Amino acid sequence: MSWLITLNLSNNYLTGVIPNSISKLSQLLSLDLSHNSLTGQIPRKLIKLTSLEAFSVAYNNLSGPTLDMKAQFGTFDNRSYEGNPNLCGPPLSKSCFSYPNRKWPSTNEMDNDQRDKSIDFLILFSSFALFFVVSFWCFMAALYFKRNWRYAMFTMVDDYGDMIYVRILLFVRKIRVAQRDN
Structure with missing residues (x-):
């Protein structure tokens, strides 16, 4: 898609890192990831985006230094980067020299964080599924061994079924009467 001129992905709930492949969009005049x-x-x-005229990564969770104030990036002011409290360097007032020993997270570390989050989600989902299956079969075993519980359960289901059936019939009758009157 090297022919692309404008790329506006603002307000899209995007997560993760900014991909390096965006630098291959050589005709890009406007890039908005805010x-x-x-x-x-x-x-x-x-x-490498030498024809870029508008650029914004404002209001994300970006960290580390901003891009060098060379060529087209020398024309962008702090509004392009605002809302990222961990960004530093020109044109922002926060200097990166204030953090001489700080190691900024690399793309690989961010990918590892994403993998860790997906593993956490998988563990959470698996534990919920296991809890549901065990609970269901414990309930079924209790119904099997406790005859009075089983009778009470089926009587309750039967009563609710009858109640729902009667309500549906009344609703259908109201609709038919309303249609006949019109």
């Missing part, structure tokens, strides 16, 4: 949940550093390869 108001998402992007993390990690801004890829250095974006400097």
Whole structure:
């Protein structure tokens, strides 16, 4: 898609890192990734976008230094980066030299975090599924061994079924009467 001129992905609830492949969109004049949940550093390869006239990564969770104030990136002010409290460097007032020993997370570390989150989700989902299956079969075993519980359960289901059936019939009758009157 090297023919692409404008890429506006703002307000899309995007997560993860900004992909390096965006730097291959050589005709890009406008890039807006603002108001998402992007993390990690801004890829250095974006400097290859020499025809860029508008750029915004505002209001994400980006960290590390901003892109060098060279060529087209020298024309973008702090509004392009605002809302990212962990970004530093020009044109922002926060200097990266204030963090001399800070190691900014790399793309690989961000990918590992994403993998960890998906493993956590898988464990959470599996434990809920296991809980549901065990609970269901315990309930079924209790109904099997406790005759009075079984009778009470089926009587309750039968009563609710009858009640729902009567309500549906009354509703259908009301509709038919309303149609006849019109």
